[in-house]
Amino acid sequence: MSFIRFGIWAPVHGPRAAAQDPAEPYDASWEHNRATVLEAEALGYDSTLVAQHTANPRFAERDQLEAWASSAALAALTSRIEIIAAIKPALYHPVVLAKMALQIEEISRGRFALNLVNAWNRAEFERAGLPFLEHDERYAYGAEWLWIVERLLxxxxxxxxxxxFTVEGYRLAPAGRFRPRPRIYLGGESEPARDLAAAQSDVWFINGQPLPAVATLIQDAKxxxxRGAGLRFGLAAFVIARETEAEAQAEHRRLVALAELDRPDKAAQRAHADSKVVMLQTMxxxxxxxxxxxxxxxxxxSYxxxxxRIWAFHQAGVELFMLxxxxxxxxxxxxxxxxxPRVGRAAPLAPLLSGAK
Structure with missing residues (x-):
């Protein structure tokens, strides 16, 4: 059984649960993301996922951190945590993207990874005059794109x-200075996504679901x-942990009520979404x-x-919990x-906890 790893989603477009929470004012700034990732590293988290959106998918007038420029900056500022930048293949030519990835790999000294995702937000492409291919065709495009990128890496x-794509005699350097290539994650749960994850990625990200559903997806992928080493698995999950279950459920109810205030924005987001995206159907x-x-x-x-529950997911095959x-x-x-400490990880240093804001 592999070692349990924990990661955090960088706050690239503000709070994940509710945008109108008085306990967490909306903040997608570089300063907030930098402070969050640096603290996560100090606390012992293993990875951070920097989601990619060129425009805010829910609030058109609000901030949205740019994933790749920010990942390069985070790579320079950190020393241990893995930096995972999401990428939608249709936004970058594979040669250009591979060079960017290798540069961040150099900056981080072997701590960079990319997370290939199939775009769901039609408006992000069409408003920029970019083609938004049909669902399965996007995965066919992504498979060809990734074939080129992986070899260049x-x-x-x-x-x-x-x-x-047509690529003739292209080679990028430097490459392989710290390891054979950066790690490749893949998200998506449709049939084409599962095939691509099994064939060409290192880690398959699964969206938060009950344990039986996750175990079934893992067995299907296996x-x-x-070819090569076995596929590994990550899971997205929102955590509410308290001393007692009653306290955790009370906080959950608070966030559910606040999330209702975002209903109009969520409806607008769904209107721009591709209905064939399995993630949205599952959710x-x-x-x-x-x-x-x-x-x-x-x-x-409770804690x-x-x-x-984390141990149960881990026994089913989940290695990385992206929280x-x-x-x-x-x-x-x-x-x-x-x-x-309850899953066998060292607790963070008390001075860091007491002195942090």
């Missing part, structure tokens, strides 16, 4: 003539054709707060209950102090 010379089956399944994973309860909290930094500290 390894420092190979790439000659490729395909449906979408049964698909694959419609569950009541939850957060994004990407959020509390549907069931990490709401002991949350730790036990959301609200208010983010206070709850991130609470989780590190109370849940880390």
């Amino acid at each position: 390894r420092g190979e010379t790439v000659d490729h003539r395909g449906r979408h 049964a698909r054709p694959r 419609a089956k569950h009541a939850f707060v957060g994004t990407n399944g959020g509390t549907a994973a069931g990490l709401v309860g 002991d209950q949350v730790a036990e 959301q909290f609200q208010p983010l930094r206070a709850e991130m500290r609470r989780f590190a102090e109370e849940v880390f």
Whole structure:
């Protein structure tokens, strides 16, 4: 069994559960993201996921952190935490993106990863005059795109003539200075996504869902054709952990009530979404707060209950738990102090907790 890793979603577009929470004013600034990731590293978190949106998917007038420029800056400021930048293939030519990835790999000295995601927000593309391909065609495009990127990341010379790209004698350097290539994550739960994850990624990100559903997805992925080392698994989840289950459920009810205030913005977001995206279909089956399944994973309860559920997911095959909290930094500290020790991780240093804002 692999080691449990914990990560946090960077606050690239503000709070994950409710945008009108008095305990966490909306803040998607570079300053807030930098402080959050630096604190997460100090607390012992292993990874941070920097989601990619060129425009805010929910609040058109509000801030939205740019993922790749910010990931490069975070790579320079940090020393241990893994920096995972999401990427929508249609926004960058594979040669350009591979060079950006290798540069951040150099800056971070081998701590960079990319997370390929199939875009769901039609408006983000169409308002910029960019083509928004049909769902399965986006994955076919992404598979060809990733085939080129993966080889360039390894420092190979790439000659490729395909449906979408022609690349002749291209090689990027430096490459392979710290490891064979950066790690590749993939998100998405449709049939094409599962095939692509099994064939071409290192880690498959699963959206927050109850344990039986997650276990079924993992077994399905393991049964698909694959070369090389086995596929590993990550899970998105929103955590509410307290001394007692009653306290956790009370906080959950508070966030549910606040999330209702965002209903008009969520409706506008759904209007721009591709109805064929399986993530949205799956999430419609569950009541939850957060994004990407959020509390549907069931990490709401006492410290002991949350730790036990994490172990159950881990035994099913989940290695990396990519976590959301609200208010983010206070709850991130609470989780590190109370849940880390319960799953065999070292607790953070008390001076850091008491002195942090």
